[in-house]
Amino acid sequence: MSQLVEDARLKQPRATDVRHANRGLSVMKSAVHGLGCFATVHFPKASPIAEYAGERITHAEAINRMTGANGKQICQLDVEHYIDGSIGGNETRYLNHSCEPNAGVSVTDGLMIIFALREIFPGEEVTVDYLNSFEQDQSVCRCRTETCRKM
Numbered sequence: 001m002s003q004l005v006e007d008a009r010l011k012q013p014r015a016t017d018v019r020h021a022n023r024g025l026s027v028m029k030s031a032v033h034g035l036g037c038f039a040t041v042h043f044p045k046a047s048p049i050a051e052y053a054g055e056r057i058t059h060a061e062a063i064n065r066m067t068g069a070n071g072k073q074i075c076q077l078d079v080e081h082y083i084d085g086s087i088g089g090n091e092t093r094y095l096n097h098s099c100e101p102n103a104g105v106s107v108t109d110g111l112m113i114i115f116a117l118r119e120i121f122p123g124e125e126v127t128v129d130y131l132n133s134f135e136q137d138q139s140v141c142r143c144r145t146e147t148c149r150k151m
Contacts, residue, residue: 025039026039027091032098032142032143032144036126037092039121039126043119045116048114049114050092051092052113054085054090057081057082058080061082062082077110092114096127097129097130098127098129099141100143100145102117102126103115103128105128
């Protein structure tokens with residue numbers, strides 16, 4: 001898995017490539033958890049999938065919002081800034097966690113870019129590994145992959 005991540009990092013998507021990639025996603029019922037984000041087009045390995053969009057907030061505000069119902073849609077952009085996908089977000093706010101993800105996250109030009117760690121085919125759920133994004137997150141993993149950490 002670490003080699004897949006390293007290969008994808010070497011081919012980092014440019015922020016300008018992402019604007020058109022957002023059109024290749026759909027939100028549907030997920031076997032992993034609730035709703036999920038699914039590919040409607042083929043995404044080659046290391047290609048940009050979408051920008052994780054939403055309201056930019058501070059670390060303090062992110063910690064405050066984590067106790068709310070939409071707290072799971074908050075992602076860290078950098079040390080002091082976060083993105084709350086529940087406000088002004090797009091389909092990517094429905095990305096589910098997997099211990100064996102098919103997508104990764106990169107911050108490029110101040111944007112949080114979701115990119116393919118391997119080929120992703122139409123109809124396949126796009127997943128990222130984000131279970132332990134916040135220390136106070138008490139989530140239980142539901143991915144059911146062979147290497148599931150069950151945290």
